[in-house]
Amino acid sequence: MKRADRLAYNEPTWLDTVAAWVLALAWILPLLYAVWTAFHPAEFSTRFTLMAPLTLDNFRRAWEAAPFARYFFNTTLLVAMILAVQLVLATLAAYAFARYTFRGSNVAFALVLVQLMIMPDILLVANYKTMARLGLVDSLVAIGLPYFASAFAIFLLRQTFLGIPKELDEAARVEGASAMQVLWRVYVPLARPVYTAFALVSVSFHWNNFLWPLIITNSVEARPLTVGLQVFSSPDQGVDWSVITAATLMSSAPLLVGFLLFQRQFVQSFMRAGIK
Amino acid sequence: MSARRLGATGPGATAVHAWLLLLPALVLLVAFTHWPAVATFIDSFYSTPKGSRPAVWVGLENYQAMVDDPVFWKAVRNNLWFAGATIPLSIGLALVMALWVNERIAGRAFLRMAYFTPTVLPMIAVANIWLFFYTPQYGLLEQLTGALGLPSHNWLGDPRTALACVTVVAVWKEAGFFMIFYLAALQTLNPSLREAAAIEGASRWTFFRRVQWPLLMPTTLFVLVNAVINAFRAVDHIFVLTRGGPDNASTLLLYHLYEVGFKFWDTAYAAAITVVLVVVLASVALFQFFVLDKRVHYK
Numbered sequence: 001m002k003r004a005d006r007l008a009y010n011e012p013t014w015l016d017t018v019a020a021w022v023l024a025l026a027w028i029l030p031l032l033y034a035v036w037t038a039f040h041p042a043e044f045s046t047r048f049t050l051m052a053p054l055t056l057d058n059f060r061r062a063w064e065a066a067p068f069a070r071y072f073f074n075t076t077l078l079v080a081m082i083l084a085v086q087l088v089l090a091t092l093a094a095y096a097f098a099r100y101t102f103r104g105s106n107v108a109f110a111l112v113l114v115q116l117m118i119m120p121d122i123l124l125v126a127n128y129k130t131m132a133r134l135g136l137v138d139s140l141v142a143i144g145l146p147y148f149a150s151a152f153a154i155f156l157l158r159q160t161f162l163g164i165p166k167e168l169d170e171a172a173r174v175e176g177a178s179a180m181q182v183l184w185r186v187y188v189p190l191a192r193p194v195y196t197a198f199a200l201v202s203v204s205f206h207w208n209n210f211l212w213p214l215i216i217t218n219s220v221e222a223r224p225l226t227v228g229l230q231v232f233s234s235p236d237q238g239v240d241w242s243v244i245t246a247a248t249l250m251s252s253a254p255l256l257v258g259f260l261l262f263q264r265q266f267v268q269s270f271m272r273a274g275i276k
Numbered sequence: 277m278s279a280r281r282l283g284a285t286g287p288g289a290t291a292v293h294a295w296l297l298l299l300p301a302l303v304l305l306v307a308f309t310h311w312p313a314v315a316t317f318i319d320s321f322y323s324t325p326k327g328s329r330p331a332v333w334v335g336l337e338n339y340q341a342m343v344d345d346p347v348f349w350k351a352v353r354n355n356l357w358f359a360g361a362t363i364p365l366s367i368g369l370a371l372v373m374a375l376w377v378n379e380r381i382a383g384r385a386f387l388r389m390a391y392f393t394p395t396v397l398p399m400i401a402v403a404n405i406w407l408f409f410y411t412p413q414y415g416l417l418e419q420l421t422g423a424l425g426l427p428s429h430n431w432l433g434d435p436r437t438a439l440a441c442v443t444v445v446a447v448w449k450e451a452g453f454f455m456i457f458y459l460a461a462l463q464t465l466n467p468s469l470r471e472a473a474a475i476e477g478a479s480r481w482t483f484f485r486r487v488q489w490p491l492l493m494p495t496t497l498f499v500l501v502n503a504v505i506n507a508f509r510a511v512d513h514i515f516v517l518t519r520g521g522p523d524n525a526s527t528l529l530l531y532h533l534y535e536v537g538f539k540f541w542d543t544a545y546a547a548a549i550t551v552v553l554v555v556v557l558a559s560v561a562l563f564q565f566f567v568l569d570k571r572v573h574y575k
Contacts, residue, residue: 102295122530130311145308
């Protein structure tokens, strides 16, 4: 067999290429459409001519029609708060599971894994009651609290910590480092790719999360973007597609731009997180 | 070794250390996962407290109400239909996408981006765009079918098509996400397998069926479990597209739970529905732990 044949073996034919492109175009069609409509005057939202004038007016009108600045601020704060707490709590817990032998560790780990199957999204009514009792309804803290202890983060970090050679740990101990110093100086730096991967998953999940924030908030002060957008675009307001698509693009823009800029790292860290 | 060091590394002290490290996470887990799950189960045997009247024990009454509730059964049927369509479609598409972008195909970077983009967008935001696609008279779908001379159709307003429309959006959102897992798995396969197959003269289909597909099995099982769980958690786009309508044609279980609990404030009945959802999700997870885990290795 010729070398050229072997190299070409199993590679896509022109038919695959065409099909892959058709599917890809269908996949980004909604986004392309949103970009078209948001940047053109309303009368062109259903007419596609190359001569249509470009405008930023839809973004201005959307921005003025609802307190989007507030929503952006809330979502950013929320996402940062959740991620920070998740990373700290999960690091401590994962270290305990990976490097300590103690009675009840299996039971404790099983208790953590329960959250992987029963996510807080389902226990809406009971969690709402708890927040009401704590007097936290309609606050950013209430949106974040059920997600602060992330079983997924604990699980991922435990796997990673278990893979770190014990010798490194022991060497640091001989040097006189305390458990916390070893964790901070040895484990955390070595697990950096996993932290990145989890951060990406967490940020995109909580930026996009909707049902729980919808239930637990009822004022502009605590509403994140997703809930604000839904209030803004509900049909009773009268449908102005150009303004709605502009608002939609605004809400998705930070994640979208971040994804386009860091696409490689993003996809790779998803892979790493998914495979381990 | 000093006495302090000895004490700090003794078995008693390490156990205390470990529990202190676990404490913050465990307290939060108990407060917002374990306790609410147990409380929901208990609440499902009580009535909804109203004004000055506290909750009273009603036994299985809430479950009886559930059995007699046609909307609940509609939601169950819809959810099974939704799961039956989204799971194979999104996994199948994800596999095809991954096989394509794993090869040297023209425009690979663009293709990967295009497939994956829906995953990072907020469902609630992109549902607005899909809403326009489905709009009667001037929506994009109408313009397409109109150009082909087909009669006008209200896609979301017709009980026969509403659920299918909602399903399409879910598949579109999910396929790219699952593609990443398949892509990661394909890239770890040994390249010499491909050379061996080429020397044997195996066709492309045979290579996929006999080599790639069996080796992708653990990934498929992992993705499958995720897809099943997602099928019972998907709800965001319902709020924008149909609100469960028309005539409950596109109500899913979690949306029904939301309506019962937070629109009608019947928290006792909502507790009973939650118990059903928890049982469904827990069974999927237990199936994963006990049946699939032997094949899907987390080391």
